[in-house]
Amino acid sequence: MNKELLKVSLRQRALYLPQTGRETKATAHTLALAAELHSIGFALTEDLLHALNALDNSERRLVIETINEVMGTELNWASLTKDWLTPTGESRWDHFLTAIANMMGPEAGIAGTTLPCGHLIPDGTFPLERYNGCPFCGTPFRTANFVYRGQGSQQRLLHLWGDAELETYFHNLLLSPVPLDATQHDSLKTLLHYFSPLTLPESCFSHPSPLQKETLMLVIDELVKRERDDEAGRLFTSPADVMRYLWYRHTGKLQILRPQTLLHIEEKNNRYEWNSEEAMNIIMAESRQQLKLKYSRSWCRRVARWMNTLPMPIDRQLEAMHPKREMWVRFIRALRLAEYVRHEGYVQLRVLMDRFYRTDYEVWQGQVDNSRRNHDAEETLRLLRQRPGLFARCLFSTMLRLGWQRVIAAFQEVVSEVSPRLLLTLGAQAELYFDPNSQRLARPLSGIMKPLPPHPLVTTASTQDLEAMRQAVRNLYLEAMRQRFASLSPTPSHTSIYIEPQLFNIPVAVGDRNATIQDVSAALQGTRFPISGDHVRLFLQWGKDLPAQHLDMDLSCHILTDTESTICSYFSLHVPGAKHSGDIQQIPDKVGTAEYIELDLPELEAQHARRVVFTCNAYTQGALSPNLMVGWMSASKPMTVSDETGVAYDPSTVDHMVRISEGNLTKGLIFGVLDVASREITWLEMPFDGQTILGINPQSVDTYLRRLKAKPTIGEVLRIMADAQGLTIVDDPAHADQSYTMLWAQDAALVSRLLLG
Numbered sequence: 001m002n003k004e005l006l007k008v009s010l011r012q013r014a015l016y017l018p019q020t021g022r023e024t025k026a027t028a029h030t031l032a033l034a035a036e037l038h039s040i041g042f043a044l045t046e047d048l049l050h051a052l053n054a055l056d057n058s059e060r061r062l063v064i065e066t067i068n069e070v071m072g073t074e075l076n077w078a079s080l081t082k083d084w085l086t087p088t089g090e091s092r093w094d095h096f097l098t099a100i101a102n103m104m105g106p107e108a109g110i111a112g113t114t115l116p117c118g119h120l121i122p123d124g125t126f127p128l129e130r131y132n133g134c135p136f137c138g139t140p141f142r143t144a145n146f147v148y149r150g151q152g153s154q155q156r157l158l159h160l161w162g163d164a165e166l167e168t169y170f171h172n173l174l175l176s177p178v179p180l181d182a183t184q185h186d187s188l189k190t191l192l193h194y195f196s197p198l199t200l201p202e203s204c205f206s207h208p209s210p211l212q213k214e215t216l217m218l219v220i221d222e223l224v225k226r227e228r229d230d231e232a233g234r235l236f237t238s239p240a241d242v243m244r245y246l247w248y249r250h251t252g253k254l255q256i257l258r259p260q261t262l263l264h265i266e267e268k269n270n271r272y273e274w275n276s277e278e279a280m281n282i283i284m285a286e287s288r289q290q291l292k293l294k295y296s297r298s299w300c301r302r303v304a305r306w307m308n309t310l311p312m313p314i315d316r317q318l319e320a321m322h323p324k325r326e327m328w329v330r331f332i333r334a335l336r337l338a339e340y341v342r343h344e345g346y347v348q349l350r351v352l353m354d355r356f357y358r359t360d361y362e363v364w365q366g367q368v369d370n371s372r373r374n375h376d377a378e379e380t381l382r383l384l385r386q387r388p389g390l391f392a393r394c395l396f397s398t399m400l401r402l403g404w405q406r407v408i409a410a411f412q413e414v415v416s417e418v419s420p421r422l423l424l425t426l427g428a429q430a431e432l433y434f435d436p437n438s439q440r441l442a443r444p445l446s447g448i449m450k451p452l453p454p455h456p457l458v459t460t461a462s463t464q465d466l467e468a469m470r471q472a473v474r475n476l477y478l479e480a481m482r483q484r485f486a487s488l489s490p491t492p493s494h495t496s497i498y499i500e501p502q503l504f505n506i507p508v509a510v511g512d513r514n515a516t517i518q519d520v521s522a523a524l525q526g527t528r529f530p531i532s533g534d535h536v537r538l539f540l541q542w543g544k545d546l547p548a549q550h551l552d553m554d555l556s557c558h559i560l561t562d563t564e565s566t567i568c569s570y571f572s573l574h575v576p577g578a579k580h581s582g583d584i585q586q587i588p589d590k591v592g593t594a595e596y597i598e599l600d601l602p603e604l605e606a607q608h609a610r611r612v613v614f615t616c617n618a619y620t621q622g623a624l625s626p627n628l629m630v631g632w633m634s635a636s637k638p639m640t641v642s643d644e645t646g647v648a649y650d651p652s653t654v655d656h657m658v659r660i661s662e663g664n665l666t667k668g669l670i671f672g673v674l675d676v677a678s679r680e681i682t683w684l685e686m687p688f689d690g691q692t693i694l695g696i697n698p699q700s701v702d703t704y705l706r707r708l709k710a711k712p713t714i715g716e717v718l719r720i721m722a723d724a725q726g727l728t729i730v731d732d733p734a735h736a737d738q739s740y741t742m743l744w745a746q747d748a749a750l751v752s753r754l755l756l757g
């Protein structure tokens with residue numbers, strides 16, 4: 001058994017047990033294991049229970065240790081305030097008086113208590129008996145080695161995975177037609193490492209490759225680690241792939257962010273209010289040094305061979321290099337490619353370098369831009385038809401510029417060559433794009449959402465034309481999807497299909513690129529979670545495995561009514577409907593620390609609250625702390641808070657939890673929105689700039705929610721498939737030839753392969 005493979009399977013609500021043994025008689029050890037798993041919110045299928053019977057004691061211990069590690073039950077979940085559901089009565093006046101007392105120093109003779117952190121708390125200010133640390137500087141003095149268990153009203157059902165299921169999941173990830181999110185990337189990296197020997201389908205080496213570009217980088221990296229350079233070289237199709245891989249090895253980023261973009265993000269994230277200009281200069285100098293390129297001779301030779309054997313024509317290679325020309329100049333120098341062009345056998349590389357430096361090439365995008373500037377519609381559409389994928393990406397703006405009827409007619413000629421995921425995106429975004437009153441959201445590679453006004457030509461178009469454009473795109477999308485599904489004939493004996501109703505609430509995963517890791521369940525952005533009971537408890541845990549230091553992460557929420565808004569955060573601990581556990585600014589050694597917010601739904605309803613936005617922020621310099629865990633809990637009965645330590649975490653009550661991945665660039669993150677009236681929480685991942693919750697734009701949140709709701713759901717696309725293939729939709733899975741359930745939808749890569757492959 002392997003702990004990392006157990007974690008991969010757990011993300012899919014399963015446990016990977018490679019043994020084929022099966023014992024029907026439950027042992028005392030297995031029953032004890034099942035009881036412990038039940039106490040932290042997991043139930044077992046009968047097959048899994050029988051498989052666990054065949055394990056020895058060390059293997060059973062590994063299972064429970066892995067699940068405890070994933071759920072964070074061994075970490076410190078103590079809060080700054082004891083029994084924090086009861087207000088301490090602290091005010092800004094207490095902070096002001098304490099600040100004055102500490103500025104005046106001991107010689108002032110102010111009566112009070114000096115805490116281990118060195119701060120003097122004057123008598124009559126903070127009620128110190130209510131705190132586990134310093135209420136002034138947020139330093140905790142006490143940790144907790146327990147969590148609550150068994151308060152949850154629902155259980156996560158775990159299934160049994162063997163070698164066949166693990167290999168199927170691996171191939172689904174490998175051949176996913178949409179970019180993988182951070183959870184899937186992490187799982188694929190683990191599986192690539194543990195599959196030995198690593199065998200790839202021959203289709204992976206075809207051109208164009210069926211592998212997504214980010215997936216391709218992970219595969220190439222594993223092949224290079226195994227010194228299989230020739231196989232890795234066969235996977236590259238263009239110079240852009242080579243640069244992407246080199247940049248991934250250098251920065252850990254699977255997308256090519258320009259150095260100046262990374263430095264700009266680094267500077268913004270480190271603009272901490274206490275940082276001097278000298279400290280900022282040191283930080284930025286270190287960041288610039290880390291981005292410098294330096295390669296050994298063996299790496300230079302390896303890349304030169306890759307570049308010399310690329311299958312793409314030289315003209316297309318030069319065109320692919322042009323958008324990142326300034327970066328290519330740095331890479332060419334660092335890799336000493338100018339030396340290798342003089343070596344025997346590097347003919348293609350010699351021609352490529354010569355024409356690159358002489359700028360002896362045409363750029364397709366430049367031709368398109370030139371024809372647009374000259375208002376040459378025929379030439380523009382002729383060029384766009386040459387690149388159907390790029391045509392799809394600029395379809396809406398081209399419809400507005402050149403007339404939607406002729407553009408749609410031109411696009412229909414090449415729509416069969418456009419990938420289904422692009423078509424789905426077009427169908428989802430048409431409603432918002434052609435709305436003159438709707439804000440648009442752009443998500444650049446940095447990940448931070450940028451609000452944009454409507455396209456200027458949208459505001460001048462008539463209502464009838466805008467509706468006609470929306471309908472034309474919808475019809476185009478629906479017809480293309482029907483034709484695709486009709487070409488995928490079902491099994492002749494299959495005439496009926498069952499679609500679980502909850503699948504109509506889950507949007508198809510396309511275009512999200514989630515950057516957080518979900519260790520417990522793989523939910524898609526836009527998934528709605530019903531609330532159990534009258535309370536929702538947000539939690540934030542950070543600092544795992546880090547030494548004691550000043551590292552201030554903040555948990556906050558924004559309560560919105562039709563007329564006003566209220567914030568519950570470190571500067572406003574108690575507001576109607578929400579209570580905060582206290583602001584922790586220092587972390588203890590290795591075990592981390594926690595903050596909570598309790599939301600009272602009946603009280604929120606009494607305040608006529610419409611929506612509550614959940615956020616977390618990095619108040620200190622830098623981005624959100626790696627391995628930070630954030631999510632929410634709910635239960636049908638009231639959840640306990642410790643009178644002594646303030647612990648309020650119970651893994652059995654966790655509805656959803658995500659973990660910040662390594663290399664994260666996000667300063668703030670919106671991770672959920674509560675609809676008070678429907679008592680549902682929509683999970684989303686919306687990064688934003690800002691040291692505190694005050695940096696969010698509520699209008700952008702509304703726009704993003706509309707964008708998620710506009711995406712077709714899994715159930716809706718399955719219904720299109722059923723209609724195209726002549727299948728009857730039935731209400732009972734027992735009477736269906738094909739059954740699509742929530743368990744099937746757990747594997748987002750499998751869903752994508754069926755619906756968008």
